[in-house]
Amino acid sequence: MVIAEIKSNFHRDLNGLYTASEVETLFVIFVEEVLKINRVQLRNWNEPLNDAVILKFQNALSALKTGKPYQQIIGKAQFFGEVFKVNEHTLIPRPETEELLEMAIREIKKLKNKNIQILDIGTGSGVIPIILKKYFPSAEITSMDICPEAIAIAKENAQTHQSEIHFIREDYLHTTLSKKYDIIISNPPYIGKDENDEIEDTVKKFEPNIALFSPTEDPLIFYRKIAMDAENHLINGGMILLEINQKLGQETLALYHHFSSAQLIKDLSGNDRILFITK
Incomplete structure (x- = not known):
């Protein structure tokens, strides 16, 4: 599986829950979190994904489909230009x-x-x-x-x-x-x-x-x-x-x-x- 397929899955599974632009934003957030690459690097990324990476994306997508906030899924939130740990509490x-x-x-x-x-x-x-x-x-x-x-x-x-x-x-x-x-x-x-x-x-x-x-x-x-x-x-x-x-x-x-x-x-x-x- 390649990253384009992951992107397609995000748009398919989250359609109706989020707007297309929101899905795109969520996709980029999880790409940065899972692959540790930025938006610019993503444009030229064509390496095949291993099973462990695919599973991380699948788990993220499953959680997003329930409506769980992405900040809780990745365990952190941006605020005032800084990053803070957050959870369900x-x-x-x-x-x-x-x-x-x-x-x-x-x-x-x-x-x-x-x-x-x-x-x-x-x-x-x-x-x-x-x-x-x-x-x-x-x-x-x-x-x-x-x-x-x-x-x-x-x-x-x-x-x-x-x-x-x-x-x-x-x-x-x-x-x-x-x-x-x-x-x-x-x-x-x-x-x-x-x-x-x-x-x-x-x-x-x-x-x-x-x-x-x-x-x-x-x-x-x-x-x-x-x-x-x-x-x-x-x-x-x-x-x-x-x-x-x-x-x-x-x-x-x-x-x-x-x-x-x-x-x-x-x-x-x-x-x-x-x-x-x-x-």
Whole structure:
């Protein structure tokens, strides 16, 4: 079997599940992963494939046909120009979270003091604290998650990226903070239970529901606790940056009306996505 046959199989088996351009992208991703060659080298690749390589492509194709995200199949995801390990216990990082990080970096750069304390709530694979640590190496970052398996992946990613971060396995909703922070940042579970039918079945099947859905009937429960905690555990002049449910922008904003300022910011798709608060 040659690579052209593998490509043909991808388009045949994934037709209807993905667009032709998406299938082409997936094919190239797995070529790079399995054969360790890039898109340019692929054009001139005509070597026969051995059985072990063919099996890897067949296994990948079988997994893709179930709707499993390619990032989970290869065990890694691109985010903010870096590569991070992911698995079924960690949410696959989204472009909207890159927008949250871009804003955080921009605002933190304005601070005179870079020896800051940052609290990251719901760390998942650890992408937020690791990127922040790259930009602000003198910052002390504490990252929290309820899932021990997610914390394990976050620690692996931090080690890979040589980032010193204090990871805590804890349920934030039942946590009492012990110190003050300069920055609180979070992309917490914010999908309401009434929105269950609106979420793609493959997302619900393969990604951790604990990272997607609010644990109670209140989709704003994390935002309420962050607002309360910030009263005593965010320094004056400190900042809160939150990724939010696009359908609950005004409701989330209202929780922070008593702070010095609170801004609702739209993402590149025009949806309410980020809440930026200063105390």
